[in-house]
Amino acid sequence: KKKLPPSPSKLPLIGHFHKLGLQPHRSLQKLSNEHGPMMMLQFGSVPVLIASSAEAASEIMKTQDLSFANKPISAIPSKLFFGPKDVAFTPYGDYWRNARSICMLQLLNNKRVQSFRKIREEETSLLLQRIRESPNREVDLTELFVSMTNDIVCRVALGRKYCDGEEGRKFKSLLLEFVELLGVFNIGDYMTWLAWMNRFNGLNAKVDKVAKEFDAFLEGVIEEHRGNKKSDTEAEGADFVDILLQVQKENKAGFQVEMDAIKAIIMDMFAAGTDTTSTLLEWTMNELLRNPKTLNKLRDEVRQVTQGKTEVTEDDLEKMPYLRAAVKESSRLHSPVPLLPRKAIRDAKVLGYDIAAGTQVLVCPWAISRDPNLWENPEEFQPERFLDTCIDYKGLHFELIPFGAGRRGCPGITFAKFVNELALARLMFHFDFSLPNGAKPEDLDVDEAAGITVRRKFPLLAVATPRS
Ligand code: HEM
Numbered sequence: 022k023k024k025l026p027p028s029p030s031k032l033p034l035i036g037h038f039h040k041l042g043l044q045p046h047r048s049l050q051k052l053s054n055e056h057g058p059m060m061m062l063q064f065g066s067v068p069v070l071i072a073s074s075a076e077a078a079s080e081i082m083k084t085q086d087l088s089f090a091n092k093p094i095s096a097i098p099s100k101l102f103f104g105p106k107d108v109a110f111t112p113y114g115d116y117w118r119n120a121r122s123i124c125m126l127q128l129l130n131n132k133r134v135q136s137f138r139k140i141r142e143e144e145t146s147l148l149l150q151r152i153r154e155s156p157n158r159e160v161d162l163t164e165l166f167v168s169m170t171n172d173i174v175c176r177v178a179l180g181r182k183y184c185d186g187e188e189g190r191k192f193k194s195l196l197l198e199f200v201e202l203l204g205v206f207n208i209g210d211y212m213t214w215l216a217w218m219n220r221f222n223g224l225n226a227k228v229d230k231v232a233k234e235f236d237a238f239l240e241g242v243i244e245e246h247r248g249n250k251k252s253d254t255e256a257e258g259a260d261f262v263d264i265l266l267q268v269q270k271e272n273k274a275g276f277q278v279e280m281d282a283i284k285a286i287i288m289d290m291f292a293a294g295t296d297t298t299s300t301l302l303e304w305t306m307n308e309l310l311r312n313p314k315t316l317n318k319l320r321d322e323v324r325q326v327t328q329g330k331t332e333v334t335e336d337d338l339e340k341m342p343y344l345r346a347a348v349k350e351s352s353r354l355h356s357p358v359p360l361l362p363r364k365a366i367r368d369a370k371v372l373g374y375d376i377a378a379g380t381q382v383l384v385c386p387w388a389i390s391r392d393p394n395l396w397e398n399p400e401e402f403q404p405e406r407f408l409d410t411c412i413d414y415k416g417l418h419f420e421l422i423p424f425g426a427g428r429r430g431c432p433g434i435t436f437a438k439f440v441n442e443l444a445l446a447r448l449m450f451h452f453d454f455s456l457p458n459g460a461k462p463e464d465l466d467v468d469e470a471a472g473i474t475v476r477r478k479f480p481l482l483a484v485a486t487p488r489s
Pocket residue numbers: 108109110121124289290293294295297298301357358361362422423424425426427428429430431432433434436437
């Protein structure tokens with residue numbers, strides 16, 4: 022006799038869809054508070070296990086990681102990523118293992134991430150310059166962070182920026198459409214009998230258009246790289262396209278890397294690396310502006326460590342524990358990816374419940390990191406809580422998993438950490454920040470937009486006064 026997790030009452034055909042609302046991570050937290058940390062919902066015809074405690078997450082992403090390393094197939098990413106042939110959206114299996122190992126060993130290993138230091142330093146300097154040039158010292162931090170992270174990923178992945186003139190305008194709007202589509206809730210994935218609607222509401226046409234345009238764009242980039250071949254991809258200056266083309270040519274991966282795989286892996290860097298990074302920076306500044314004492318404390322640490330210097334470098338970051346604690350705390354309160362999808366590969370027993378093979382799973386880092394059983398005053402922004410603990414976000418401590426954990430955990434943590442910490446330290450070093458129009462910190466809104474990454478609903482505006 023099977024023991025299933027508790028499940029709230031549901032409606033015919035749609036199941037529990039109506040309970041999700043516009044902010045599923047918040048609705049699921051609320052439902053879990055009523056029904057428990059392991060809860061079974063039904064989205065259309067698909068059973069979905071909701072796991073919203075550190076214990077449940079640890080079972081699924083550590084103890085039984087292999088049983089839950091699969092991802093559900095979704096129609097939009099499948100189309101956008103050529104199958105899918107990327108890493109993030111691809112089901113568990115030999116192909117995913119190979120693509121992920123290219124990512125880990127060739128693109129995002131520590132040495133490679135270090136080799137992009139100059140790019141990070143140049144692009145954060147440009148961020149500062151753009152702030153200095155802003156009229157009335159009023160800045161749209163959201164826009165600045167989005168541009169900076171896009172430019173960094175462009176340079177690292179494609180070798181140059183695509184931000185100027187007509188080319189820049191086109192690329193920016195393509196990237197925006199691409200990321201938006203990844204966040205679309207596709208009803209056809211759960212109620213196949215309604216998939217026809219996407220032919221009439223324009224969704225299918227939009228996906229086709231964006232897939233075609235991104236493909237053509239990447240074909241152009243690859244062509245440019247072929248004419249401009251770099252012979253040594255271990256040397257500084259090699260970008261991801263150079264590296265992937267060499268892996269393909271020299272059969273370094275131990276299997277034939279198709280051109281579609283190269284394009285899909287590059288697209289993954291944009292899908293997984295841009296919005297997430299800018300969103301974390303945005304929420305960090307949001308919380309600092311809402312908590313001026315914390316902002317001052319952070320600013321003092323940065324300026325003290327760099328006393329007598331004219332600029333912060335990455336070597337200084339090691340000496341800034343409060344800065345690291347502030348980034349961790351913001352990743353706790355505002356996990357950029359609040360829900361992590363998985364799919365059971367085989368029958369499993371989790372915390373005493375029977376979970377059938379094929380069941381979809383949503384692990385909820387957002388709810389876990391606001392769990393009052395794990396965190397004191399969980400709704401408050403208090404970097405101090407991380408000063409005397411070893412809790413980190415690298416996937417070993419399940420009370421804090423903004424980068425996920427286990428086999429499917431984020432391979433871009435080091436990359437993101439450097440960008441976030443350097444940008445934040447430099448902002449603190451060069452500027453004093455306040456809210457525009459004399460607004461009070463407690464008035465700053467914290468509304469969230471809907472999407473796969475949860476960013477602020479409205480742009481974050483601030484006044485940046487150069488340090489005197
Ligand atoms: C603050 C920034 C970032 C956050 C919060 C973040 C978060 C995440 C999360 C939550 C996952 C899913 C993990 C899981 O299901 O267990 C993930 C996966 C992934 N991330 Fe990141 N990420 C960030 C930056 C980056 C960057 C900069 C890159 C690459 C340049 C990257 C590449 C990836 C890839 C390729 C995956 C898919 C891994 C797989 O399915 O095997 N991420 N990330």
